[in-house]
Structures are given as C-alpha cells and as structure tokens.
Amino acid sequence: xxKNFPSPELPFAYRDLPLSGNVINGLGESKKRxxxxxxxxxxxxxxxxxxxxxFFGLINPFKVSLLNLINRWMLRNADGPIxxxxxxxxxxxxxxxxxxxxxMNSGAGSVGVSPMIKExxxxxxxINYKNAIVIxxxxxxxxxAHVTTDRAGxxxxxxxxxxxxxxxxxxxxxxxxxxxxxxxxEGADLLHIPLAINAGLGQLGKHGSLIxxxxxxxxxxxxxxxxxxxxxxxxxxxxxxxxxxxCRRCTIDCPVDAITxxxxxxxxxxxxxxxxxxxxxxxxxxxxxxxxxxVCPWSKPDRGFSLSEKLLQKRNK
Amino acid sequence: xxxxxxQFYIENPTKLQxxxxxxxxxxxxxKRAFMWASKGALIRLAYNKAKTTSTPxxxxxxxxx
Numbered sequence: 001x002x003k004n005f006p007s008p009e010l011p012f013a014y015r016d017l018p019l020s021g022n023v024i025n026g027l028g029e030s031k032k033r034x035x036x037x038x039x040x041x042x043x044x045x046x047x048x049x050x051x052x053x054x055f056f057g058l059i060n061p062f063k064v065s066l067l068n069l070i071n072r073w074m075l076r077n078a079d080g081p082i083x084x085x086x087x088x089x090x091x092x093x094x095x096x097x098x099x100x101x102x103x104m105n106s107g108a109g110s111v112g113v114s115p116m117i118k119e120x121x122x123x124x125x126x127i128n129y130k131n132a133i134v135i136x137x138x139x140x141x142x143x144x145a146h147v148t149t150d151r152a153g154x155x156x157x158x159x160x161x162x163x164x165x166x167x168x169x170x171x172x173x174x175x176x177x178x179x180x181x182x183x184x185x186e187g188a189d190l191l192h193i194p195l196a197i198n199a200g201l202g203q204l205g206k207h208g209s210l211i212x213x214x215x216x217x218x219x220x221x222x223x224x225x226x227x228x229x230x231x232x233x234x235x236x237x238x239x240x241x242x243x244x245x246x247c248r249r250c251t252i253d254c255p256v257d258a259i260t261x262x263x264x265x266x267x268x269x270x271x272x273x274x275x276x277x278x279x280x281x282x283x284x285x286x287x288x289x290x291x292x293x294x295v296c297p298w299s300k301p302d303r304g305f306s307l308s309e310k311l312l313q314k315r316n317k
Numbered sequence: 318x319x320x321x322x323x324q325f326y327i328e329n330p331t332k333l334q335x336x337x338x339x340x341x342x343x344x345x346x347x348k349r350a351f352m353w354a355s356k357g358a359l360i361r362l363a364y365n366k367a368k369t370t371s372t373p374x375x376x377x378x379x380x381x382x
Binding site for chain 1: 335339349364368
C-alpha cells in the first residue's frame with residue numbers, strides 16, 4: 001500500500017552530489033568508530049549535507065519554521081545557573097525516583113537513566129557528564145496519520161517543543177539541587193537513540209528509529225545530561241527484532257526503498273540501517289516524512305505492551 | 318564552526334553572560350526568520366515551479382556557499 005505520498009521522483013537535484021551519507025556513516029565498515037554528523041546540524045554547523053539541510057529549512061511551511069524558531073529560543077535555558085547549595089544524596093534509588101517523577105510531572109511520557117556512553121557522541125564530541133536522563137514524548141497519532149503533510153510536520157515540531165519544555169524544566173530542577181545539568185533537545189550534538197536503548201526505553205527498529213512499548217516509534221526523544229548521581233536502568237528486550245525480521249510494512253511503504261530487510265554492518269555493529277542517500281532527500285521533500293514511523297505496527301496506540309508480550313511468549317515456546 | 322549548543326548553551330552563566338547570549342541568539346533567530354521570508358520565498362516559488370515541470374531545481378543554484 002503506497003498511499004498518496006509525494007513522488008519519489010524528487011523536484012530538486014544536486015549538480016555535484018555531496019559525499020555519500022552511507023560512506024560517512026560507515027556502512028560496510030567492520031571497525032568500530034564514532035559517528036560523524038552529516039545533516040541536522042541545527043543550521044549552525046557546516047556539514048557535508050548542510051546545503052540540503054538549509055534548503056529543507058527554507059521550503060518548510062510557515063508554522064513548522066515558526067515553531068522551530070520558538071523552540072530554539074526556549075533552548076537558551078537548556079543550561080543555566082547552578083545552586084551553590086549542593087544537596088546531599090543519601091539514596092540513589094530515591095533520588096532517581098524523584099528525578100523521574102519530576103520529568104513525568106513536567107510532561108514526559110516515559111523516562112530512563114543511562115550512564116553517559118561514548119556511542120552517544122559524534123566524532124570529536126566532548127561532553128563531560130556522568131549520567132543521561134532520557135525522556136520520551138508521544139506524538140499525536142491522529143495528527144501523525146497525515147504524514148508528509150504540513151499537519152504532521154507541525155505535530156512533530158509541537159512534540160519537539162513540548163519535550164524541550166520538559167527537559168529544560170528537569171535540568172533546571174537538577175541545577176537547583178547543586179548539580180550540573182544540561183538539556184539536549186532536537187539535538188545536534190548528541191545521539192539520543194543509543195542512550196535511550198541503554199536506558200531501557202526500547203530497541204532499535206528496522207526503520208532505524210527507537211521502538212518503545214508505550215508509543216512505538218511515534219515519539220520524540222530528549223536527554224538531560226547531568227552529574228547528579230543516579231541509579232542506572234538496564235537495556236530491555238521487548239522482542240523488536242522478532243517482529244522486524246518478518247514484518248515488511250516500513251520497507252514496502254517507504255517510497256524510495258531506503259529500508260532494507262537485513263541488518264547491515266555499520267561502524268563495527270551489525271544493526272538495522274536506513275539508506276541515508278535515499279532517505280534524507282525524500283525526507284526533505286516530504287516535510288520531514290515519517291512514513292516508516294507512522295506505518296510501524298508498534299506505533300498503533302496501546303498496542304506495544306501486548307505485542308511485546310505475545311512475541312516474547314512465542315519466542316519462549 | 319560551532320554547533321548550536323556550543324554557541325548558545327552556557328554552563329552557570331553570570332547575568333551579563335546570559336544577557337549577551339540572549340541578544341546573540343535573538344539576532345541569530347531573526348537572521349533565520351528573515352532568510353525564510355526573503356530568500357526562502359524565492360526558493361519556494363522556484364521549488365513549486367519545479368514540481369509542476371519536469372526540470373528539477375538544482376540545489377547549488379539556490380543555496381550558495
């Protein structure tokens with residue numbers, strides 16, 4: 001079923017193609033190395049595919065662009081003053097529960113804690129924090145059913161703004177306890193997915209996005225990095241691979257066939273990988289696309305927990 | 318070139334540093350808004366024209382170094 005999505009024949013082209021994103025990403029490389037930024041540099045940093053990113057920003061509809069600018073303005077509070085009165089931490093479990101409760105009460109849909117890991121950093125990235133609090137925020141399914149239109153693009157930006165508010169508030173509350181904390185949202189400098197997986201929030205899906213039981217892939221991720229001592233969550237197995245291996249919804253519905261049915265070797269890891277050179281130009285044309293996220297069976301409301309349970313039961317038979 | 322975070326995130330800033338950052342960020346955002354409204358309008362026109370014809374818009378022609 002290929003719905004009325006924009007044509008895979010793009011109305012724009014490069015005269016001289018930039019270096020392949022798949023090469024930059026290390027597709028086929030068996031040696032481990034850090035990721036390199038290619039796109040999504042927040043319009044601040046010059047990257048190999050920056051021209052396309054700027055083009056994307058300029059053809060975006062008014063509302064999407066406006067929300068993006070408002071979000072950027074809010075993000076000035078992602079870091080800030082740290083209280084001089086450092087709070088004594090007597091129990092890691094208690095403080096972790098307290099921090100998670102702050103995030104949930106500030107609008108988060110799900111929260112997990114991971115130690116800071118090098119996989120979350122780009123090449124030459126230096127971020128000196130001990131812990132990462134990863135937050136998920138669900139997108140509205142009714143709005144996201146209109147993927148590739150302005151309506152879904154606006155919902156995506158709205159979700160980014162909401163998760164920014166949550167992460168900013170959480171970082172502010174931690175700084176008030178006397179510890180360093182910085183919120184990373186709509187991120188350029190941090191890879192959120194490895195942290196989310198390590199924080200036990202979900203697993204990587206065939207479409208290259210995080211899949212969690214609560215919202216499938218229909219959510220946004222933000223992270224608060226901090227030195228506040230916290231209890232770490234553990235990665236979980238919700239049986240994503242059990243479904244992804246046999247399911248072909250995203251591979252069939254992707255208009256440019258960017259999603260493959262086999263895992264690939266990428267920088268020393270055998271994992272699901274989306275063809276960057278096919279995906280990102282179409283993403284640009286289709287107001288941020290999101291088709292694979294929307295059609296994913298995990299993204300159907302209230303389905304994730306029962307789906308995971310059934311798949312795990314089937315595996316254990 | 319510095320990233321957005323490197324440019325505008327300040328750990329434990331003084332009031333003056335925070336004010337300076339706010340002014341710089343505001344200018345950065347206004348520049349982007351102006352670009353969307355001016356250059357962006359021309360690009361969107363050309364892009365819509367490209368959609369109705371079979372001639373693709375060349376990225377390098379509209380986004381210069």
